[in-house]
């Protein structure tokens with residue numbers, strides 16, 4: 001999960017060019033749509049893509065198919081779609097927080113909202129979680145919805161941490177929300193975590209990182225090559241590590257920051273300190 005900057009492409013001009021491109025099979029069928037498309041794009045922006053507020057004018061089956069086709073194989077008029085896909089591949093997935101992206105996800109799904117199929121502001125970089133999400137958008141309770149990485153500022157806050165229990169070689173791993181239920185976006189955040197993050201490979205990722213930490217702590221936190229005398233020292237090392245990960249990955253909800261935030265949870269911090277401060281401990285030896 002990550003808040004990412006809104007793409008600055010001119011979707012309105014791109015659609016003009018697309019509809020006037022005589023070399024495409026969609027010519028001239030897209031031309032009558034231009035006015036509706038431009039109005040819909042403007043309204044989408046005005047309401048930040050919020051699914052319960054967006055106007056979703058229905059378009060013909062043939063036109064919808066043309067737009068989906070142009071999304072899948074973008075003609076030159078939509079070259080920015082190809083660029084968006086390629087330029088974000090190495091970045092944290094804004095939807096689930098995994099350490100890479102590689103594809104684009106339609107925030108408003110292209111089947112239910114065909115008019116927004118090629119709108120750049122509706123295309124969010126994502127990883128494989130995109131196909132697991134499928135068309136999930138709204139929940140059954142008020143406020144439950146998938147978060148929008150271009151518009152939901154809460155994605156810049158620290159929202160989740162790993163939760164480690166039964167501390168030892170193989171702990172139980174789950175996710176914990178770091179926001180109170182009085183948070184204005186609580187329903188949307190908890191829905192998004194349940195529907196997108198929990199269904200990704202995050203728990204496996206966190207468990208694997210724990211295994212490495214357990215075997216040789218410096219493989220995960222470089223400063224753990226040494227022993228420490230107090231809980232405050234361990235805490236300060238982990239906070240520095242977490243802040244550096246936040247900065248490197250442009251946000252606080254990438255899987256690596258989520259892992260270290262889990263180590264900062266009080267019971268884990270106490271457990272770690274007991275081991276790292278034990279008299280006679282060989283530095284950087286197993287935590288067992």
Ligand SMILES: [Zn+2]
Nearest residue numbers: 093096127129
């Ligand atoms: Zn993802």
